[in-house]
Amino acid sequence: MKYALFLGCTVPARARNYELSTRRVAQALGIEFTDIMDFSCCGFPVKSVDVKTTMLLAARNLSLAEEKNLNICTICSACTSILTEVNKELKENGELKEKVNEKLAKIKREYGGDIEVKHFARILYEDIGIEQIKSSVKKSLEGIKFAPHYGCHYLKPSEIYGNFDDPEDPTSLDELIRATGAEVIDYGDKKLCCGGAILGVDEDISLTMAKKKLDRISTRGADAISLICPFCSIMYDDNQRKIESQFETSYNLPVLHYPQVLGLALGFEPKELGLQMNRVKATEIINKLQKGKTES
Amino acid sequence: MLGKSTEAHISFGELDPQFKYEISKLPGGENIKYCFACGTCSAGCPVREIDEKYNPRRIIRMALLGIKDRVLSSDLIWLCSTCYTCHERCPQGVKITEVMNVLKNMAVREGYIHPSFTRQVELIAAHGRLYEMDEFDNKKRERMGLPPVATKCPEASEIFNITGILKLVSKSKSKE
Known part of the structure; x- marks a missing residue:
């Protein structure tokens, strides 16, 4: 199974732990990544300003993977939605594709429309499969409780994703977490947006949105949040201390990228998964796991 | 407003x-x-x-x-x-x-843009990505065993000239 790994902007700069754990887990499960250095921003941040620029940025990125005859694996949910959306629009609308290619010709690129884009979590869920993951587990995470955070763009707009999961009642991440032996904690406002997209527009609203979810989860006895988008992680992990001091509260709730969770179950050491880079330290989880190891 | x-x-x-x-x-x-x-x-x-x-x-x-x-x-x-x-x-x-x-x-x-988006457009037009990456970042990546990423993306920058959005955004900015 081969994919071009699309990192986007946030991952290589601010979520290298996510990148590292994704690469480890992929390798362990037989997913081969090709890195394309010329990939740029997916185009998502520009969509509010000019949809045409976004479309060209996305089409150019897609054309680079097409050249190598590879499907794209994304790990940021915003990148997933923009690349999927533009790919779908251009595949379905020949006239639009022609217009886009006229512009792309100026930078000597051409979009063809013969590859697919998939989020890494969806690849694990659909292509590797829950049963295969279960049978690859070397160290069960039994006894550890995770609150899944799906984020928005992994599932929505659902019309671009062919309804592979229900945006109103998603289960794919729950199943992926359970496949490691860990327990899934249900909580109110499970689908609530992290607020990341408006952090630069209105920090108060954005942080209040993140706080709301941290409040909900912390009352449910979760050991950690598990998520699949680097910007959601910025909101809950990087900004957790800020939220704590601004709202005079305390959570100390670790936030793990799902590949870090799966990586632990596959037997990788915490450091191999970049866990020392998570802002809120997952010490208790690691201790629980090591205790389990010495007992067994 | x-x-x-x-x-x-x-x-x-x-x-x-x-x-x-x-x-x-x-x-x-x-x-x-x-x-x-x-x-x-x-x-x-x-x-x-x-x-x-x-x-x-x-x-x-x-x-x-x-x-x-x-x-x-x-x-x-x-x-x-x-x-x-x-x-x-x-x-x-x-x-x-x-x-x-x-x-x-x-x-x-119409000349209205939120300043945070002006900044994002300028950054992506300049570096091809939202966060500037330099050789120092690539050294850090190398130490972790991660491959380097491009520090510039001239083709992506050119897209902003093709659509004219960079010019439009700086015009809106001067109106602020």
Whole structure:
């Protein structure tokens, strides 16, 4: 199974732990990544300003993977939605594709429309499969409780994703977490947006949105949040201390990228998964796991 | 800006009856006229739940009435968190998240842009990505066993010249 790994902007700069754990887990499960250095921003941040620029940025990125005859694996949910959306629009609308290619010709690129884009979590869920993951587990995470955070763009707009999961009642991440032996904690406002997209527009609203979810989860006895988008992680992990001091509260709730969770179950050491880079330290989880190891 | 956009009084002189047609001609804006103001969008909106000044139903209603200048000059349209909750639930198939994007795109053309987006456009146009990456970052990546990433992307930068968006954004910025 081969994919071009699309990192986007946030991952290589601010979520290298996510990148590292994704690469480890992929390798362990037989997913081969090709890195394309010329990939740029997916185009998502520009969509509010000019949809045409976004479309060209996305089409150019897609054309680079097409050249190598590879499907794209994304790990940021915003990148997933923009690349999927533009790919779908251009595949379905020949006239639009022609217009886009006229512009792309100026930078000597051409979009063809013969590859697919998939989020890494969806690849694990659909292509590797829950049963295969279960049978690859070397160290069960039994006894550890995770609150899944799906984020928005992994599932929505659902019309671009062919309804592979229900945006109103998603289960794919729950199943992926359970496949490691860990327990899934249900909580109110499970689908609530992290607020990341408006952090630069209105920090108060954005942080209040993140706080709301941290409040909900912390009352449910979760050991950690598990998520699949680097910007959601910025909101809950990087900004957790800020939220704590601004709202005079305390959570100390670790936030793990799902590949870090799966990586632990596959037997990788915490450091191999970049866990020392998570802002809120997952010490208790690691201790629980090591205790389990010495007992067994 | 905020005061102006939420003022209750509407004068006929400020209404542009063509506004809704302009929106519906743009990709994503097609179904705006089907809105029957049920409020499902506002009821599920996570931003509105925290701050009532953001009200998607109100923005759509204002757009349908043709209160063009107030809608486009308002700070409120920039508050959509693009979570797509309203978009998924709208019983009339109004793609509300996309409508907000259409409105923001139109606002930029009228010279209104939120400064955080000006910054994002400038960064991506300059570096090809939102965060500048240099050799120091690549050294850090190398130490972790991660491959290097490009520190520049001239083709992506060129796209901003092709669409003319960089020029447009700096023009809006000078208006601020």
